[in-house]
Amino acid sequence: MTSSLEISIQDTSKTYRPGITAGDILKEIPRKNTSEIIAAQLNGKPIDLFAPITESGKLDFVSVHSAKGLEILRHSTSHVMAQAVKELFPDVKVTIGPAIEDGFYYDFDSPRPFTPEDLERIESRMKEIIKSRLPFRKASLPREEAIQFFRELGENYKIELIDSIADEEVSMYSQGNFTDLCRGPHIPGSGTIRAFKLTKVAGAYWRGDEHNRMLQRIYGTAFASKDELKRYLELLEEAKKRDHRKLGKELDLFSISEEAGPGMIIWHPKGAMLRYLVEEFERKEHLKRGYQMVVGPQILKRELWEKSGHFDNYRENMYFTTVDETDYGIKPMNCLSHMIIYKSRIRSYRDLPIRYFELGTVHRHEKSGVLHGLLRVRQFTQDDAHILCAPDQLNSEILGIINFVKDVMGIFGFEYSMELSTRPEKSIGSDEDWQRATTALEKALQDLDCEYEINEGDGAFYGPKIDIKLKDALARSWQCATIQCDFTLPERFGLTYVDSDGSRKRPVMIHRVILGAVERFLGVLIEHYSGAFPLWLAPVQVIVLTITDRTDAYAVEIAEKLKEQDVRVELDLRNEKIGFKIREARNLKVPYMVILGDKELENQLVAVRKRGQDLTVSMDVLQFIDSLRHEIESRSF
RNA sequence: GCCGGGGUAGCUCAGUGGUAGAGCAGAUGAUUCGUAAUCAUCAGGCCGUGGGUUCAACUCCCAUCCUCGGCUCCA
Numbered sequence: 001m002t003s004s005l006e007i008s009i010q011d012t013s014k015t016y017r018p019g020i021t022a023g024d025i026l027k028e029i030p031r032k033n034t035s036e037i038i039a040a041q042l043n044g045k046p047i048d049l050f051a052p053i054t055e056s057g058k059l060d061f062v063s064v065h066s067a068k069g070l071e072i073l074r075h076s077t078s079h080v081m082a083q084a085v086k087e088l089f090p091d092v093k094v095t096i097g098p099a100i101e102d103g104f105y106y107d108f109d110s111p112r113p114f115t116p117e118d119l120e121r122i123e124s125r126m127k128e129i130i131k132s133r134l135p136f137r138k139a140s141l142p143r144e145e146a147i148q149f150f151r152e153l154g155e156n157y158k159i160e161l162i163d164s165i166a167d168e169e170v171s172m173y174s175q176g177n178f179t180d181l182c183r184g185p186h187i188p189g190s191g192t193i194r195a196f197k198l199t200k201v202a203g204a205y206w207r208g209d210e211h212n213r214m215l216q217r218i219y220g221t222a223f224a225s226k227d228e229l230k231r232y233l234e235l236l237e238e239a240k241k242r243d244h245r246k247l248g249k250e251l252d253l254f255s256i257s258e259e260a261g262p263g264m265i266i267w268h269p270k271g272a273m274l275r276y277l278v279e280e281f282e283r284k285e286h287l288k289r290g291y292q293m294v295v296g297p298q299i300l301k302r303e304l305w306e307k308s309g310h311f312d313n314y315r316e317n318m319y320f321t322t323v324d325e326t327d328y329g330i331k332p333m334n335c336l337s338h339m340i341i342y343k344s345r346i347r348s349y350r351d352l353p354i355r356y357f358e359l360g361t362v363h364r365h366e367k368s369g370v371l372h373g374l375l376r377v378r379q380f381t382q383d384d385a386h387i388l389c390a391p392d393q394l395n396s397e398i399l400g401i402i403n404f405v406k407d408v409m410g411i412f413g414f415e416y417s418m419e420l421s422t423r424p425e426k427s428i429g430s431d432e433d434w435q436r437a438t439t440a441l442e443k444a445l446q447d448l449d450c451e452y453e454i455n456e457g458d459g460a461f462y463g464p465k466i467d468i469k470l471k472d473a474l475a476r477s478w479q480c481a482t483i484q485c486d487f488t489l490p491e492r493f494g495l496t497y498v499d500s501d502g503s504r505k506r507p508v509m510i511h512r513v514i515l516g517a518v519e520r521f522l523g524v525l526i527e528h529y530s531g532a533f534p535l536w537l538a539p540v541q542v543i544v545l546t547i548t549d550r551t552d553a554y555a556v557e558i559a560e561k562l563k564e565q566d567v568r569v570e571l572d573l574r575n576e577k578i579g580f581k582i583r584e585a586r587n588l589k590v591p592y593m594v595i596l597g598d599k600e601l602e603n604q605l606v607a608v609r610k611r612g613q614d615l616t617v618s619m620d621v622l623q624f625i626d627s628l629r630h631e632i633e634s635r636s637f
Numbered sequence: 638g639c640c641g642g643g644g645u646a647g648c649u650c651a652g653u654g655g656u657a658g659a660g661c662a663g664a665u666g667a668u669u670c671g672u673a674a675u676c677a678u679c680a681g682g683c684c685g686u687g688g689g690u691u692c693a694a695c696u697c698c699c700a701u702c703c704u705c706g707g708c709u710c711c712a
Contacts, residue, residue, distance in 0.1 A: 105707095113641055202707030203640025210709045214640055217707070245705095249648075258685080258703050317711090362712090367638050368703090370710065382712065467712090479712055517712040548669045575669075583673035597671055609672070616672070 006056040022059060023049035023188065036224070037061045038187045039072050046072065048185040051138045064192070064224040074099035076136065076187040077126075077196050077222040078106045083178035084125035085218075088118075094180065095157040095206065095215055102232070102475070103221030107204055109157065110216045114201045119218065123198050133191030134175040138184060146170045146181065157206070195229035196222035242473040244526035245373040251531050251588060253539075254374065263371045263378030265519055270539035273568070275518060277537050278525075279359055282383045282515065289404060291357035291385055296337025298361065302327035304336055307492055309428050313461040317364045334360030335511060338386040339493045342507075347497040352507065353389035353397055359518070360384045374523030375478055381518045387510040388495065394508050398444035398466075398483060401512050405468055405481045408514050411635055412525065417477065418450050419467045421458035428462060429488040437485030438464040460511075462488045473527040480516035480524065485509075532589040532611060534637040535628065542569045542628070543590045545581040547597035549573070554601045558594060558621055565625050582609070592628070 005016045007025065016025070022040035026049065040047050043057035046068065053059075062069045078097035085092055085108055097106030108114075114122075141149070143162055149172075150158040158181045162170055173182045175190055187193070198220040206212035223229040240246070248254050253271030260266060267275055283293065299321060305311040310318065310332070319330040338356045347354070361381045370376050389397050409416055420442055423434045441464055445452050452466070459465050468481035486509040489495075496504040515521035525537075535541055542562055546555045552573050562569040570590075572581050578595065585593050593609040595616060600607055606624055607616040 116642075200706060201641060204708045205639080208709075210639070214708075216640075219707080256704095262703065364711080367710065369638060369640095369708085371704090376711070380712065384712095482712070513712070515712090520712055545672090547671055550669080577669095577675065578671055580674055581672090586673060593672085595672070599671080607671090614672075 005053060008058050019052045021050055021052055022047060026061060036063045036065060038064045038069055038192055039185045046185045048138055049188050071099045072185055073187055074104040074222045077193050077220065078104040079175065079180055080126050080129050080190050080193060081122060081218060081220060082106050082180060083129055083176060084122045086178060088121060088125055093155055093157055103219060105217050105219045107215040107217045114216050114218060119198045119201060130190045130193050133189050135189040136186040137174045139172045140169045141172055143168060143170050146172065193222060195226040196220060197229060239473040242527045242530045244523040247526050247531040263366060265374060265377055273539040274537060275522060278518065286357045291355040294338060294341055294356045294358050296334060296358060299328040299330050300336055302329050305329040308336055308489060309462065309492065313426060319363050319365060330363045332362050332364045334358050334362065334382060334384040335386055335489060339489060342388055342495055343493060349390060349497055349499045352497060353387050353393050355385055355387045357385040374519045377519050382513050383515045383518065384513050388507040391508050394440045395444060397510055398440060399447060401483050402444060402448055405514055413637060414470055414528065416468050416470050418452040419455045420445065420452050421455040421465050421467060423459050423464060424457045426461055433487035434464060437487060441466050441485060460484050462486045470524045472524055478520055478524060480521055481514050484511040486511055534635065535591045536632045536635045538591050540570050540590050541567050542592045542594055543572055543585045544569060544594045544596065545572045545578060547578045550598060551596045551601050555596050558606060561621055567628055
């Protein structure tokens with residue numbers, strides 16, 4: 001160790017004796033809000049306030065209000081939770097407990113599952129630990145000693161974790177009588193935790209592998225202040241009101257019937273209209289971009305699925321049936337008939353690229369525990385296309401698709417994230433082809449300056465893919481668009497084209513969807529708009545409300561005029577007060593109300609009330625129709 | 638599929654080993670009313686399904702289906 005340390009804070013540099021801690025240095029500095037400082041960073045590396053500094057460098061302090069600070073606070077709260085659990089349930093074994101987005105969790109191997117009542121007990125115990133202001137302490141141990149330590153405690157998961165760490169020394173953190181293997185850093189003491197809450201219990205496999213033992217995971221969250229925690233919990237409540245399953249019922253869009261079967265969506269008139277509108281939009285956008293519409297059968301012979309590789313690689317997700325002693329597979333993907341269309345005649349290089357588009361309905365046997373409203377179903381319709389092109393067209397085709405995705409997401413106002421998924425273990429095709437395809441996808445992402453993450457081993461069995469993910473109301477992300485390269489299917493199906501020199505060449509295939517599954521997309525869309533759809537997508541665009549039955553005839557006349565102009569209009573002639581009708585129309589989130597009373601009848605006008613505004617504007621019906629048309633065309637929200 | 642919660646009227650939810658409740662929605666009648674709920678009356682339930690325990694089960698036990706939150710998997 002050096003005899004002195006050179007530490008710079010902001011622009012000033014100072015010499016310290018070794019063994020000094022960031023906490024000691026903090027005390028010397030006159031500054032406000034030192035109580036907000038919960039950790040530090042030395043040369044950008046997070047460190048504890050209480051652990052001795054071992055090297056010279058640039059020191060920054062981490063506030064609990066920063067993202068990094070919050071992460072440390074949450075991680076430390078998970079340790080306090082583990083301590084509480086160990087105290088209450090001594091036979092529980094601890095595993096891991098990281099901070100995650102919006103909170104933390106800790107996984108325990110418990111002889112019996114935790115109940116919601118246990119959660120309350122754990123919370124109370126945590127509060128006591130926080131009140132007793134236990135300091136966090138750090139120690140570095142040679143790995144053998146650490147293993148010995150955990151062996152004596154019977155904490156075999158910790159031993160397994162140490163085994164996977166290469167370092168000669170491992171760090172341990174303690175507060176009170178609880179010691180955990182941990183990289184740190186941590187808050188100075190349990191007293192620093194001001195606001196936390198345990199939110200849910202769930203099963204989780206050890207190391208995320210379903211072949212391993214199922215552990216008990218407790219989720220929680222912590223914030224710098226009680227107010228922030230309260231605000232977060234309120235936000236969660238608000239988000240739950242946007243849940244598409246709740247809105248689907250309230251707005252009468254769709255249902256899922258136990259009688260009909262799980263994971264099967266039944267679209268009611270308003271939901272079916274919404275769906276129709278999105279599909280019509282899709283068809284037009286595809287035709288604009290040089291796609292051709294095709295339609296294939298719902299079931300295809302089993303031999304064809306064997307040929308494509310689906311039978312070997314995707315069988316567990318497929319449904320099968322037998323017709324006249326011949327086995328058929330219900331399609332889980334749309335590619336096969338598209339291949340057959342391509343093969344139906346000889347193709348020239350002049351024909352390429354060929355882009356087949358199908359709103360294809362597929363069935364997949366999804367495990368029962370994963371079904372989730374519209375977002376995870378067993379029957380769904382993809383806005384699917386297969387592009388067959390020459391190898392040198394691959395890049396421009398991928399660029400075209402990414403731009404297509406960008407355009408469409410822009411129209412709906414979605415923010416999205418992109419991922420590049422590489423070769424999984426269970427897959428077909430040569431390494432060279434996988435490499436070529438992965439490179440092509442990555443190059444396109446880079447050409448368009450897209451931000452993306454790499455998802456190692458998460459590709460389809462036939463090729464790598466770019467996935468575009470959208471978030472639901474509760475910030476869970478769902479894969480929607482995907483772009484997948486495939487060299488295998490053209491090979492398996494013997495697809496060729498005649499090149500300019502007269503030789504037969506193998507085309508490359510791209511599988512791609514823009515919305516993904518229409519069901520899933522609509523689920524996310526409902527949450528995105530909280531059910532208040534922009535005019536062009538609203539199943540009911542205008543509702544005509546009468547004040548007394550003296551205006552019934554006039555209301556019918558106005559509704560007819562709107563209908564003639566393709567406005568989706570409903571009429572409310574019920575014998576109810578206008579306040580009641582307005583309340584109901586509001587709750588149904590209809591974009592426009594037209595309110596008709598004696599005044600409107602007399603002046604031959606309509607009183608228009610726009611969603612979200614509490615005032616009505618009187619105008620001529622033609623003027624109203626004109627403004628509607630304008631808003632629909634602009635697809636504005 | 639796995640772990641844990643939950644299934645009571647169309648919806649949202651109370652309830653209890655001893656004849657099943659509310660609000661909203663629905664039907665009927667009254668009210669003709671100007672921007673977020675008019676009043677009254679009526680009707681509505683195999684308490685998810687199948688077994689078991691009990692004199693008696695919506696309630697306790699077992700199984701099963703569906704659903705919710707996670708995990709794994711996925712568009």
